[in-house]
Amino acid sequence: xxxxxxxxIEVTKDFKFAHRGCDVVAYQAGTTVEVTPRCAEIALTxxxxxxxxxxxxxxxxxxxxxxxxxxxxxxxAPPAGQPVADQSDTPNE
Numbered sequence: 442x443x444x445x446x447x448x449x450i451e452v453t454k455d456f457k458f459a460h461r462g463c464d465v466v467a468y469q470a471g472t473t474v475e476v477t478p479r480c481a482e483i484a485l486t487x488x489x490x491x492x493x494x495x496x497x498x499x500x501x502x503x504x505x506x507x508x509x510x511x512x513x514x515x516x517x518a519p520p521a522g523q524p525v526a527d528q529s530d531t532p533n534e
Contacts, residue, residue, distance in 0.1 A: 448481040449473060450490040458483065
């Protein structure tokens with residue numbers, strides 16, 4: 442499906458749907474799929490599927506990893522309940 446909005450449904454009964462009136466797609470019971478709003482409307486009305494809460498995907502421009510300035514703080518954090526050691530740029534003498 443192209444840039445069109447989609448709705449996530451959980452298929453409860455096998456059914457076929459003709460997208461744009463000519464592209465027939467078979468949906469199997471027990472699967473969770475993203476479909477067009479029109480397909481979802483019909484499937485829900487006919488009780489071939491039930492609505493699900495879709496998880497939003499992370500935007501493509503979002504950083505997947507932590508920012509470098511935050512990374513050091515999380516890696517060097519002491520276990521809970523232990524004091525923080527003094528940090529220094531020079532090696533221990």
